[in-house]
Amino acid sequence: MDMDQFRQQWARECGRRTAVLGSIRAHLEEQPSPRTIRTAARGWCAQITAMADDVITARRNQEHE
Template sequence: MAELPEPEPQHNRAGTTEQARMAITLGSVRASLEEQPSANAIRATARRWIAAITAAAEDVIAERRHP
């Protein structure tokens, strides 16, 4: 299993919460990838996850620019 990136040096609840959220989310993504029947299907699913995350980021950015 891929290791999570090391968090910035934080010793507070927000850092711990973010790390926990990342672990749960990455576990869900990995489970989705493991369900795929072939290498090509795994890659296609990964690309869909990447696109969905990028779209969500763009939505958040747009919401912050135009509250």
């Protein structure tokens, strides 16, 4: 990968991360109280961790094919 491709990939990843985190923040800001904000944040963390576990499992299954 040359430097131009690396920069383009970095820009895509940065844009995606910014959009996703902005969406999560908007969801948290919609919550009516500190307690529900924390509960929603924990839900996001759990869902992200579950997705990571799914991706890891899929990757391991691909390696064994």
